[in-house]
Amino acid sequence: MKPDTERLFTDIAAEAVLLAGGGRAILLQIANPAVGSGVAAHSDFANRPLERLANTVTYAYATVFASPDELAAVVSRVNHAHGPVVSRPAERDELGEPLAPHAAAAAGGGGGNEGGSGTEGGIHAGGGERPGAAYNAFDHRAQLWVAATLYQTALTVYEKVFGELAEADAEYVYQRYGVLGSALQMPAQLWPVDLAAFRAYWATAVAALEVTDPARRVAHDLLHPHTAPLWLRALMPIVRLVTCGLLGDDLRRAFVLPWSPRSQRRFDLLFEVAAAVYPRLPPRIRHLPRDRYLRALRASL
Template identity: 45%
Template sequence: MVRGLADMGAEGILLAGAGRAILMQLADPAVGHGVAEHSTFTERPVNRLRGTLTYVYAIVYGTDEQVKEVRRRVNRAHAPVRRAPDETSAGYSAFDAHAQLWVVATLYDTAVTVFEKIYGPFDDGTADEMYRDYAKLGTALQLPEELWPADRAAFRRYWDERVQALRADDAAVRVGRGLLYPGSAALWYRAVMPFARFLTAGLLPDQLRRDFGLPWSPGHDRRFHLTMRGLAVFYPRLPRRIRHWFKDYCLAGLAADLGH
């Protein structure tokens, strides 16, 4: 059995949930408006995804030097992402602890959602360990430890309340649609996007699926569940070096940047 973030975090299948986590982050105005006004996400989606996952991999698997480096990179990128409240906006800051809580929450909930579809439900010990481990992704930045919900039950209450009220506004939809329907990305990226959109739509809550204009029907739903069952048979049988390839790739690039 895979145990904790230190075991599951390297699994490439978690990339299947990347679109879901990103769109849910964008639907929070404190995150979505910052991305819309300060990010080149839709112009360089692969670079942004690699940067985010390099941070995750370094926090979980990296050396002290690598952790220090990814924290420096993230804080440098976040520094200009701020706007004071005015008559048109409630304002935002990438250093806001509640915004960081939401980002980590989407990563955690998406990881659990995808992983359990492939490997089945966690036992309580594994689930608790993974939950505690995920807090480290935020507390390595500006998320105070006490802001992370105390246990999985508290997290579920927080999550359900947030998702129930979550709506993607025009800024979020504009960025999300640019990500889902790239016009100038590399050919390989555009080639995989129909399947990525399908997985993203299948993993999203109904309301956000509608907000981002992702078509869904009973037929889509049947194909999605068949796809996940097929992945549950196929993916765990892949060699570890393939399942963990992207983690190894990102950390190798980070090591090269540091001259190692």
């Protein structure tokens, strides 16, 4: 391990600006129809948005910065929260692993896009409830997808603000981010072996996404939290702008999220300003959420 490269990774993981990608990561997760159906059946973004945010952010920070005992406590809480999140029992392959949604459909003799309303850029805009989608929050492939969305979103936001990483640095950061899945008992070998393999996995996984009606309802609740504190609701126009802008055209259309040339100009300007200002802030300001969430974690143990 090169000390400078490890420092780069921990600095990236501590950056508050990465939180701007939280909405995008969640929408990517629920665009997997199996994950979306489980979350829609057992989640309540509209009623507890801050608690949901705190749990996710605490886990992400704990995987990098917490002690082993602190991380174990966070993982136990996550496992307890995920216990009820199951849709119908997952079909299994010959090794006993749950089949990914597109593989399960193939095993059942059906194509992944049959019966839907159309495909845009490989992302299927499904119109139904998808009652056959299978999800268990402890399925390793589901854990891989969730970890992948967190890593890829963090990298996307970081590079929009700080510029692209050198390839060697990007490779190291990618390898270290595998802890997001392995901390939840995902076998380490499921994390693609290198960045090139991850990019291939990502392209295939994104092409298989299908946004269903339950996923759209979750997205609406996430982006319009009517019971949230007033200060959070006041920030939601910016949250919606950033989330929609980071998704790209295909997913915006699949989620039926409004976007216009004016929206794109505002989004571009926002990140131009962020790239000019945010890196010049002192680290104690840029890392403040990390420190706050870790203090809260330690106070709760």
